[in-house]
Amino acid sequence: MRVLTSYTSPPLSAIIREINKSAKTFMQNSCSGPWVPCPGRDGSAQEAAAVVGSALERMGIPPDSVIIYDGSGLSRLNLTTPEASSAFLSTCTKHESFFLLL
Numbered sequence: 001m002r003v004l005t006s007y008t009s010p011p012l013s014a015i016i017r018e019i020n021k022s023a024k025t026f027m028q029n030s031c032s033g034p035w036v037p038c039p040g041r042d043g044s045a046q047e048a049a050a051v052v053g054s055a056l057e058r059m060g061i062p063p064d065s066v067i068i069y070d071g072s073g074l075s076r077l078n079l080t081t082p083e084a085s086s087a088f089l090s091t092c093t094k095h096e097s098f099f100l101l102l
Helices: 012-021 025-032 045-058 082-093
Strands: none
Touching: none
């Protein structure tokens, strides 16, 4: 297997240090939850979890194979089966933008 590209992000400690320096709403929201409220939606953690759950169902991933705590992807309470993780990654590689993001 050949590596096409790689990227090393700053350590999480450096990102958190930057967030804590001043009120950086964009960075805080990016770290706590990626969903922007749409008209008729409140942008809550529960709503984000529901949005993620629906997207996974559209990918063919059974709802009982994942536990989504808040939709941010950062909670240790999020759980997934190996099959669900594999199905998710497989579906992502078929998306037209996938390799542009590497």
